Amino acid sequence: MNRKLVSKAISNIDDAFIAETLSPPGAALDRAPERTIQMSKFESKKSKVRSRRLFSLILAACLVFAMALTAYACNLFGIRDFFTMLPETADPYIQEHTETKAAEDWSARITESLCDETLVYVTVTVSGGDKYIIAPTDADPDTLAVNIGIEGDMTLGEYVAQQGKQLLFVGASLEQNDSLGGVGSQSFRNASDSEMTILITAEKTAALTENEIICHVYAVDEEWNKLTLDIPFNLAEAPSEGIGTYVPVDAESIPGMIIGEATITETPLGISIRYMETITDEEAVSNIKKVEFDGLVYGKGGTVLEDDGNWWFTVSGCTGDVGDTLIARYYDWDNQLVGTIQFVKK
Numbered sequence: 001m002n003r004k005l006v007s008k009a010i011s012n013i014d015d016a017f018i019a020e021t022l023s024p025p026g027a028a029l030d031r032a033p034e035r036t037i038q039m040s041k042f043e044s045k046k047s048k049v050r051s052r053r054l055f056s057l058i059l060a061a062c063l064v065f066a067m068a069l070t071a072y073a074c075n076l077f078g079i080r081d082f083f084t085m086l087p088e089t090a091d092p093y094i095q096e097h098t099e100t101k102a103a104e105d106w107s108a109r110i111t112e113s114l115c116d117e118t119l120v121y122v123t124v125t126v127s128g129g130d131k132y133i134i135a136p137t138d139a140d141p142d143t144l145a146v147n148i149g150i151e152g153d154m155t156l157g158e159y160v161a162q163q164g165k166q167l168l169f170v171g172a173s174l175e176q177n178d179s180l181g182g183v184g185s186q187s188f189r190n191a192s193d194s195e196m197t198i199l200i201t202a203e204k205t206a207a208l209t210e211n212e213i214i215c216h217v218y219a220v221d222e223e224w225n226k227l228t229l230d231i232p233f234n235l236a237e238a239p240s241e242g243i244g245t246y247v248p249v250d251a252e253s254i255p256g257m258i259i260g261e262a263t264i265t266e267t268p269l270g271i272s273i274r275y276m277e278t279i280t281d282e283e284a285v286s287n288i289k290k291v292e293f294d295g296l297v298y299g300k301g302g303t304v305l306e307d308d309g310n311w312w313f314t315v316s317g318c319t320g321d322v323g324d325t326l327i328a329r330y331y332d333w334d335n336q337l338v339g340t341i342q343f344v345k346k
Contacts, residue, residue, distance in 0.1 A: 077189050077197040078112045079121050085297075087319070089268040090114060093238040101217075101229040105131040106168060108217040108229045111197070116238045116267035118274075118316040119300070120202040124215055124231070126170045128194040133160050135196070136188045137171035137220070148190040163193070167222050172198045175214035175230075203301065203314065211235055240267040246326050246343035248275075254330050254339040256284025262326065262343050270299055270317040273326070277303060277311045287332045294327040296320035 079094055080086055097110035107127050114121040128134045133156070135148055141157030150159055160167050171186055187199040200215070211234045219227040243264040251258050260276035273293070279285055291313070292298060299317030306312050326343040 077123060077125070077191065077199075079114050079123055079199065082123075082187055082189070082199045085319070087268060087270060090238070093236070093268050095236055097233055099231050099233045101231045103227060103229060105129055106134075106219070106227070108172070108215075108231060110215055110231055110233045113233065113235055114238070114269070115204075115208075115235045116269045116272075116316075117240045117265060118204050118267075118272045118314065119269055120174065120200075120204060120213075120235065122174060122200045122202075122213075122215060123197055124172050124200065124217060125191075125195060125197045126172075126217060126219075128165075128168050130194075131166060132168035132221075133163065133165050133193045134190065135167060135169050136186075137169045137218075139169060141167060141222070148193060148196070150193065159193075165194075168219050168227075169221075170196060170198070170217065170219045172200055172215060172217045174200055174202045175216055201300070203304075203316070208235060208237060238268045240265050240272075243271070243322055245346045247346055249342045249344060251341075252280075253341045254288075256281035256288070259341055264322055264326070270319055271296065271322060272299075272314070272316040273318065274312060274314045277313050279311060288330050288338060289333045289335070290331050291315075292329045292331070293318070293320075294329070296322070 080091075093114055093116075095113045097113060100107060100109040102108075106129060109125050109127075111123045111125050112121075113123075126134055133148070135143070135156055139147060139156060141155060141160070143156050145152065145154045145156050145159040148156070154162070156167060173184065173186075184200065184202045186201075188196055189199075190196045212232055213235050215231040215233060217229040217231065221227065243266055246262040246264060248259050248261070251260070253259075257280060258278040260278070262273055262275040264274075265272045296318045297320055299315050299319070301313075301315035303311050303313045324345045326345075328341050328343070329337055330339045330341075332338045
């Protein structure tokens with residue numbers, strides 16, 4: 001079985017998740033048993049180059065998830081276990097969960113959630129019981145078993161044959177709606193060969209219209225059978241505080257776009273910045289790789305074409321201080337500065 005066959009098997013689940021399967025894992029032999037794959041709802045038809053820029057921004061942000069593991073843990077992983085930097089102010093708002101769904105040979109349980117006005121984090125632990133070895137959806141039998149924490153140079157197919165079990169490739173998402181419609185990602189950690197915790201990250205584009213969310217756990221076995229478990233649970237949004245609205249001094253100072261007013265807020269997860277980018281020259285915009293803010297450590301986010309038809313630049317989870325001015329610096333693919341824009345608080 002290869003990735004194209006896995007893709008065929010899950011073709012009715014979601015196009016974004018098919019893309020995960022078609023993305024080959026890295027070839028490094030010493031890869032740690034934590035994996036991150038991306039999901040997104042942005043439209044690429046109007047600007048393929050824009051998508052490239054978004055991918056770069058998200059990929060850079062997701063490096064925050066990278067933590068090396070060399071041995072199995074004996075407990076379930078929670079949200080904080082996936083982060084090297086998560087503000088302590090977020091701890092009181094991490095909800096513990098026990099909502100569980102079980103099938104004949106496997107099960108899934110929501111363990112924790114954390115939510116503010118722009119981000120949602122959820123951990124779900126999948127258990128394969130006595131039948132399955134659990135692996136992420138972007139793996140296949142030829143993937144090295146070290147990716148799920150098995151020492152040595154065996155492939156997953158070889159390891160499963162040795163154990164007399166079967167492979168189950170698993171992923172998870174939050175049910176998409178008007179609130180949960182932005183960029184998302186999954187990170188994976190195996191507590192054992194038959195138990196894997198998935199951290200789901202989703203970006204919110206609006207306040208929650210209802211507290212109940214569905215965690216959609218999807219899987220494919222070695223015979224290409226599609227299996228799913230839908231687990232409803234409630235989210236509680238952490239409070240936010242508005243820092244202010246910031247006006248660009250020169251809205252056209254970045255090549256290829258006109259930048260709108262920035263709204264800056266702070267939550268227990270960090271500082272969020274959001275403004276609209278009106279594209280005037282797609283070729284110039286395609287030359288932009290990243291954005292940095294003076295005085296802030298970049299969190300997670302990027303530019304997304306939202307349902308209103310506009311491109312919105314949104315970052316969340318930033319750390320640092322924002323005063324009466326905010327300076328954003330745009331860099332090209334050679335990490336050379338292409339433009340600087342200054343925002344002034346109203």
